[in-house]
Amino acid sequence: MKVAVLLSGGLDSTTALHWAHRHHEVVCALSFDYGSNHAARELACARWQAELLGVPYHEIDLRSISAHLQSALLSGADAIPTADYAEDNLRQTVVPFRNGIFLAIAAGIAESNKAEGIVIAAHGGDHALYPDCREDFMAAMASAISLGTYAGLQILRPFITNTKAEITAIGAALGVDFAHTYSCYCGREQHCGQCATCRERRESFASAGIPDPTEYES
Amino acid sequence: MKVAVLLSGGLDSTTALHWAHRHHEVVCALSFDYGSNHAARELACARWQAELLGVPYHEIDLRSISAHLQSALLSGADAIPTADYAEDNLRQTVVPFRNGIFLAIAAGIAESNKAEGIVIAAHGGDHALYPDCREDFMAAMASAISLGTYAGLQILRPFITNTKAEITAIGAALGVDFAHTYSCYCGREQHCGQCATCRERRESFASAGIPDPTEYES
Numbered sequence: 001m002k003v004a005v006l007l008s009g010g011l012d013s014t015t016a017l018h019w020a021h022r023h024h025e026v027v028c029a030l031s032f033d034y035g036s037n038h039a040a041r042e043l044a045c046a047r048w049q050a051e052l053l054g055v056p057y058h059e060i061d062l063r064s065i066s067a068h069l070q071s072a073l074l075s076g077a078d079a080i081p082t083a084d085y086a087e088d089n090l091r092q093t094v095v096p097f098r099n100g101i102f103l104a105i106a107a108g109i110a111e112s113n114k115a116e117g118i119v120i121a122a123h124g125g126d127h128a129l130y131p132d133c134r135e136d137f138m139a140a141m142a143s144a145i146s147l148g149t150y151a152g153l154q155i156l157r158p159f160i161t162n163t164k165a166e167i168t169a170i171g172a173a174l175g176v177d178f179a180h181t182y183s184c185y186c187g188r189e190q191h192c193g194q195c196a197t198c199r200e201r202r203e204s205f206a207s208a209g210i211p212d213p214t215e216y217e218s
Numbered sequence: 219m220k221v222a223v224l225l226s227g228g229l230d231s232t233t234a235l236h237w238a239h240r241h242h243e244v245v246c247a248l249s250f251d252y253g254s255n256h257a258a259r260e261l262a263c264a265r266w267q268a269e270l271l272g273v274p275y276h277e278i279d280l281r282s283i284s285a286h287l288q289s290a291l292l293s294g295a296d297a298i299p300t301a302d303y304a305e306d307n308l309r310q311t312v313v314p315f316r317n318g319i320f321l322a323i324a325a326g327i328a329e330s331n332k333a334e335g336i337v338i339a340a341h342g343g344d345h346a347l348y349p350d351c352r353e354d355f356m357a358a359m360a361s362a363i364s365l366g367t368y369a370g371l372q373i374l375r376p377f378i379t380n381t382k383a384e385i386t387a388i389g390a391a392l393g394v395d396f397a398h399t400y401s402c403y404c405g406r407e408q409h410c411g412q413c414a415t416c417r418e419r420r421e422s423f424a425s426a427g428i429p430d431p432t433e434y435e436s
Contacts, residue, residue, distance in 0.1 A: 028286075058286055060282050060283055060286075061282035062282070064278050064279035064280070065278055065323055065326065065327070068246075068276055068278075068326075068327045068330060068331075069326050069327065069330045070330040095326070096325070096326040096327075096329035096330050096367065096368075097322060097325040097326035097329060097363070097366050097367055098326065099366070100322040100325060100326070100362060100363065100366045101319075101322045101323055101325075101326055103322070104315060104318040104319045104321070104322035104323075105283055105319055105322075107314070107315040107318055107319075108283065108286075108287050108313070108314040108315040108316065108318070108319055109283070109286045109287065109314075111314035111315060112286060112287045112288040112314050113286075131365065131366050131367060131368060132366035132367075134365065134366075136365050137362060137365040137366040140358055140361040140362035140365050140366075141358075141362040141366065143358040143361075143362075144318060144355060144358035144359040144361075144362050145315070145318065147349060147352070147354050147355040147358055148315055148317070148318045148349050148350035148352075148355040148358075148359065149314065149315055149349060149350075150314075150349060
């Protein structure tokens with residue numbers, strides 16, 4: 001199937017890109033600059049991975065939207081909480097309807113590129129904190145995209161039943177160079193090691209038994 | 219209800235803005251510059267109408283997306299067919315998944331502005347040619363937006379059972395100044411009078427029995 005892949009430059013979506021490249025025909029990888037603290041580091045990784053595989057790479061500038069969205073993720077590194085995802089204050093990092101916006105734009109571009117599907121690295125460990133990560137949202141959005149396009153585009157979620165540790169193992173088996181992926185919400189040169197995404201990243205490597213190539217600040 | 223209004227600057231969405239201003243609390247009007255031939259004229263009207271009503275107006279720059287979308291609407295006035303909507307060649311003017319993209323972005327911004335609903339001027343006369351105008355798409359997208367936001371945002375379609383002529387009559391009753399609305403796909407100073415949207419505009423005034431303030435080229 002011809003597919004467009006949503007690629008943030010993080011561990012999950014990079015593995016999804018390599019998975020799609022192995023099993024499908026990737027017409028393009030799509031990244032979004034929505035003005036997040038970590039955009040520059042993350043997008044550099046996304047571009048590196050797409051170029052490695054010879055996949056057309058498009059970086060979409062959404063900063064005009066972000067000016068009207070409320071989120072700590074768009075407000076500088078100092079606003080990022082260092083607690084676990086479980087804690088209430090993580091809700092501050094939610095970017096309203098982010099997955100909905102990404103999927104809708106991807107649908108338009110995928111349809112323009114004669115694709116039949118969109119690959120997103122949504123997974124079983126995604127947080128109930130984010131309404132646009134939940135299964136019922138994804139099913140409704142998949143229906144809207146299928147009905148709203150001539151091609152009846154599908155949303156492929158190859159990792160929907162996997163944990164992040166399992167995705168790490170799948171990526172390792174696909175030969176993903178994880179040193180060229182970036183997860184930290186703070187966006188500094190090195191991963192901070194303290195924010196919720198850094199904690200998850202470390203735990204995923206540890207529980208998958210895969211060596212972690214990441215250099216953490218602490 | 220607090221609502222965000224999708225406002226193109228055309229006849230339908232301008233009437234929707236005035237309707238929402240009468241019946242709800244409009245937290246913002248949202249326009250999108252997606253690089254269409256008629257963006258400058260249309261957006262000037264949108265801004266004029268929002269300022270008239272004292273409604274916060276946000277113009278979102280989506281030209282970074284449009285570079286990756288295929289449509290005659292994004293390719294200069296010469297590419298615009300002059301036939302009726304019924305003809306096959308109008309399919310060239312489809313911007314893939316445009317309503318899906320607009321609604322998704324509006325959902326993120328509406329949620330950030332503590333709105334409870336999004337108003338879109340979709341109407342009964344919208345064309346089956348465009349999959350993202352059809353009722354089944356709208357119902358699925360409404361479900362996705364409700365499920366994907368904390369507020370459970372609703373999509374309000376006050377004109378879904380109306381014809382364009384009826385919307386024109388509703389607008390006239392609301393006191394809309396139609397001279398400050400713009401419909402033509404060609405985007406010149408005056409409405410061309412020949413493209414499908416100009417034809418529809420003329421017919422709507424005529425069948426509603428409302429004086430048409432538009433100056434057409436021919």
